[in-house]
Amino acid sequence: MFPIIYLQRVSTMMCMKSKKIALIMGDGIGKEVIPEAKQILLTIANHTDHRFDFLEIPAGGEVWKETGQSITDASFEKLRTVDAIVLGALGIPGLPQGVAEYAVLKIRQEFNQYVNLRPIFLYEPLRDICPLKDEFIGDGINMFILRENSEGIYSKIGGKVQDRATIDTMIFTELGVKRILEFAFEFAHKKNHTRICSVDKANLLYTSTMWRSMFKELGEKYPNLEKKSYYIDAFCQWLIRAPYQFQTVVSSNMFGDIISDEAAFLAGSLGMVASANLNPSPNGISMFEPIHGSAPDIAGDNIANPIASILSIGLMMELVFADSYIGEILHHSIASVLETHRTPDIYPKIKEKPKVKKVTTQEMGKLIQNIVSNELRK
Ligand code: IPM
Numbered sequence: 277m278f279p280i281i282y283l284q285r286v287s288t289m290m291c292m293k294s295k296k297i298a299l300i301m302g303d304g305i306g307k308e309v310i311p312e313a314k315q316i317l318l319t320i321a322n323h324t325d326h327r328f329d330f331l332e333i334p335a336g337g338e339v340w341k342e343t344g345q346s347i348t349d350a351s352f353e354k355l356r357t358v359d360a361i362v363l364g365a366l367g368i369p370g371l372p373q374g375v376a377e378y379a380v381l382k383i384r385q386e387f388n389q390y391v392n393l394r395p396i397f398l399y400e401p402l403r404d405i406c407p408l409k410d411e412f413i414g415d416g417i418n419m420f421i422l423r424e425n426s427e428g429i430y431s432k433i434g435g436k437v438q439d440r441a442t443i444d445t446m447i448f449t450e451l452g453v454k455r456i457l458e459f460a461f462e463f464a465h466k467k468n469h470t471r472i473c474s475v476d477k478a479n480l481l482y483t484s485t486m487w488r489s490m491f492k493e494l495g496e497k498y499p500n501l502e503k504k505s506y507y508i509d510a511f512c513q514w515l516i517r518a519p520y521q522f523q524t525v526v527s528s529n530m531f532g533d534i535i536s537d538e539a540a541f542l543a544g545s546l547g548m549v550a551s552a553n554l555n556p557s558p559n560g561i562s563m564f565e566p567i568h569g570s571a572p573d574i575a576g577d578n579i580a581n582p583i584a585s586i587l588s589i590g591l592m593m594e595l596v597f598a599d600s601y602i603g604e605i606l607h608h609s610i611a612s613v614l615e616t617h618r619t620p621d622i623y624p625k626i627k628e629k630p631k632v633k634k635v636t637t638q639e640m641g642k643l644i645q646n647i648v649s650n651e652l653r654k
């Protein structure tokens with residue numbers, strides 16, 4: 277029922293070695309939500325055999341202002357020594373466009389994190405927050421967006437070509453497309469999904485034509501999966517018309533970026549969606565982050581939703597430390613807290629007095645932590 281990935285399953289008791297976790301809080305609300313994620317890790321360490329060493333790494337807009345780099349070379353080198361990275365959000369107002377965010381793109385590319393997994397799950401208590409009417413929600417929303425995370429329009433090849441003309445280059449390599457599609461098919465297969473859909477713009481783009489034909493060809497190995505290709509425009513429409521039909525969704529870098537923000541609102545808020553930037557090779561270093569940004573408009577107000585960051589910890593425990601039980605506990609705990617307590621982004625906007633209580637970032641973190649602690653103690 278809950279969006280557990282089940283790529284690997286190993287008992288909690290086998291993981292004795294201390295794991296080194298880089299914590300990049302970044303800017304804005306990153307500094308508020310990551311401490312809540314850290315508290316959850318400390319709670320896990322309290323009640324299981326997992327042990328964590330934390331390495332705080334500065335990155336983002338403030339760092340760019342001081343050093344001219346959004347992550348310094350020395351900080352970046354330290355990331356090579358960790359078992360996993362947890363990142364908050366990057367960006368402050370008033371900087372040249374993209375300079376703060378550059379750090380996240382550098383980490384994804386240098387560590388070859390070519391898969392970006394974004395589970396979109398509507399918790400039952402949040403049906404009242406989902407902007408869709410009940411008939412469009414159907415039996416519920418539980419889909420996994422797999423976004424290609426290393427190439428496409430994110431190549432950074434281009435620039436100003438003349439006074440009034442600029443170019444961005446979209447690159448799809450056969451290797452890049454093959455590895456994300458193969459990952460997606462395997463993922464859908466292991467999850468026992470019945471359907472997989474691919475999103476492209478093959479009626480216009482050469483890159484998409486290649487993507488679509490490779491999706492068709494590689495899909496032949498999975499006769500039991502129903503495979504469907506959508507054009508991005510049509511997919512955006514179906515995403516709000518019948519989101520319950522989607523299970524595994526695979527797409528290129530930019531389309532995945534766009535559809536995951538749209539889909540996040542089906543889960544109630546950007547504050548409800550976690551992501552895993554994965555390098556699936558055995559020694560790969562992966563990064564876990566909420567999909568929301570640094571939200572300067574609410575930074576410092578203690579009202580940001582920490583759930584996406586806490587869910588990122590669930591993804592890390594499952595995908596890097598092979599313990600999906602922790603992810604399951606986190607989901608149950610969050611589901612239970614949502615029955616009674618909400619941060620402002622998921623607080624009901626209705627005329628009569630809501631039955632749930634509005635809470636701060638820290639209160640939400642603490643409520644989840646308490647249940648996790650009780651559950652793990654059992
Ligand atoms: C995301 C973000 C990033 C992206 C930005 C910050 C570069 O929007 O993780 O979805 O486009 O990948």
Ligand code: MG
Nearest residue numbers: 533534537567
């Ligand atoms: Mg995005």
